[in-house]
Amino acid sequence: MRTSQYILATLKETPSDAEIISHQLMLRAGMIRKLASGLYTWLPSGLKVLRNVEKVVREEMDKAGAIEMLMPVIQPADLWQESGRWDQFGPELLRISDRNNRPFALGPTHEEVITDFVRKEINSYKQLPITLYQVQTKVRDEVRPRFGVMRAREFTMKDAYSFHLSEDCLSATYERMHQAYCNIFERLGLDYRPVIADTGSIGGSVSHEFHVLAESGEDAIAFSDGSDYAANIEKAEALAPTETRAEASKTLNTFATPEASTIEQLKAKHGVKPHRGVKTIIVYGAADENEQRGLVALVVRGDHSLNELKAQAHELVHSPLELAKEADIIAAIGAKPGSLGPVGLNIPVIVDHSAAIMADFVAGANKDGEHYSGVNWDRDVTDFTVADIRNVVEGDPSPCGKGVLQIMRGVEVGHIFQLGTKYSESMNAGVLGENGKNQMLTMGCYGIGVSRIVAAAIEQNNDDYGIKWPTALAPFTLAIVPMNMHKSHRIPDIADKLYNEFKAAGIDVLFDDRKERPGVMFNDMELLGVPYTLVIGERNLDNNQVELKNRRTGKKLMLDIDQAVTEICNAINAN
C-alpha cells in the first residue's frame, strides 16, 4: 500500500475525551473514530489489526474442531422469552420493533439463536458432539461505555457453542477450547492469565476467564505465587484463618464519634487502626414465604472489603445483593449508616471469618455519632453466623494450599463456560439417543472479545512514540520510508523496485510516498507501530546500502541493497 493512496489519518494531538493509552493511540494512529458514545468506525489500519486477530482466532478454532457459521444480529423476542432472558437481561438488551410492531432484540450474545438452530437441525446422538462458532457484531447497551473499543456498545466477538450428551463429553471439549484460547493469546503475543470465574448472567457451573494483564484493566485477579491457581477476585476464596480468637481483655465502652462515619475517618480522627475495627453493612435478606425481605447485617474487618458474589450466595441474603435503603435502616436499627455495628441487633448477623477472630475491637454503637470499643464476640454479640464474605487481599494464603495470593489487574478478553442444560431445558433442545429416546443436550459456550483484544494489546505494547505491535497483529509488517524522494532521481526507482519485490514476496508493506519531511514519516510509522522500517536515503545509497529499523528493539541494521529483500524476509519470517 502507498500512503498517498491510503487513509493514514494520524493525529498530532490527543482528542480530549480519550482517557486510557490504548484509546488515545487508536485515535492518534488513525485506527478508529467515534461516531457516538460507545460506537466506533474502524479505519483501514484499525480494521487490518482487527482482521489479524480474527485470522488467528479462526485458525485456532478450526484447529480445535469448531465449525464456523453466521447468525443474525437481530433476534426475535420470543426466543428470549423462551429462555427467560427477555425479562432477566435488563436494559443492556437493546430492544427494537419492526414495522408490524413485533419485538426484537439486537443480540448481545447468541445462546438462544444457536440453541434454536440446533434443536431444529441436530436430531441424533450420531451428530454429536458438535462445536459451532461465529465471528460477529454484538450489541450491548452498556450503562457506561468507556475506554474506546474496550467497553463499546457495539463490538466484535467470537462466540462458540458446543453440544453434548454427557458432562464428560462437555468437559473434554471445554478443555480443548481452553487450550485453543491459550494458543490464541500466545500467538497474539499477549501476557495473559486464565482464571477461575463466575458465570454471571450467562449461567452454568464451571467457568474460566482469560485476562490480559494491564493496569487499566477493569477486573482484579488473584493468583498464587506458589502454584497455577488464579481466580477473578470475585471468585477467589478467602481461607478461614488458622489462628484462634484472643480472650476478651477489655470492657465494652462507648465513645463519641460525631465526625466519623467511615473507617478512614475513624482512623484519622480517633486513631482506630482499620484492622482493629469492623464495618457493618446492612443489606436485604432473602424473601420469606410471604415475599417479605427483612434486613441482614454483614460484618467484615475494617481493612477488608465485602465480596458481593459471596454475600449474595449466602442463604440468608437476597440475591442479587442490594444495600438497604437508609430509611429502612433507621426504621429497623435507629441509627444511620456510619454508626452501625453488630452489638444488640435484632436482625441476622453474618460475620466474615477474619472479623470473627477479632477481640476487643471497635464497631458502631447503632446510635448516631457513637462507637463501641472493646467489643467481643459471644460476650457482646451472641447470635451470629460465620462465613467467607470478603474479597481476598494480597498476602492471603492461596485457596489451593500453596503459596500466597498476589493481585493484579486484567482486561477480560475471553470467557468460557460449561452451561449444562440451562438453555436446552428452557428451550427444549434434545436429540434422539442410542436408546431411541429423547435426551436433553448439554452445552458449553466460549467467547472472545475480538475488538477488545486490539485495545488490550496496545495497553501492553506502547511507548512514548506510539504503538509497538506484536508481529501477528501489526497492520503492516514493513514500512518503506524514502528520504526526500521528490528531490532525488535514484531513490524513487529503488524504493519502487523494493516495494514491488516485497509485495511479490508476500510482505504486507506500506510505502510512504508522501512528499513529507523525514521526521513526519518516522513519527507516523512509529505511532502506527509498524514493526520494521526500511529507510532509503542518498547518504547510504552511495555505499549501496539501506537501513532497517526495528520498532520493538530500536535496533538499526545496514543492509546491502541487493540482499535487502531476502534478508528482511528471513528476519520477518523468523519472528
Place this chain on the structure above:
RNA sequence: CGGCGAUUAGCGCAGUUUGGUAGCGCACUUGGUUUGGGUCCAAGGGGUCGCAGGUUCGAAUCCUGCAUCGCCGACCA
C-alpha cells in the same frame, strides 16, 4: 440512575466574569523555502458559537428548558 464538568472550524483550545459584527495553534489549499526526526515565510478556504425559547437596540457572552459528550459514583456504613 445520582453527582460534577464540558459543548466555539476536522483536532486541541482562547474569548463568556464586564453583551457591541468570531480568534489562536495544528490540519487543509496555493506559491516559495527547507530537507536523515513533527522546517520557515506569505497568501487563502472553512464556523447558523450543541438545540429551542426568553431578556436586550444588540447575545458565543445573561436567563430558562432540552440534547449530546465526558469524568466520578451507583456495595465498603
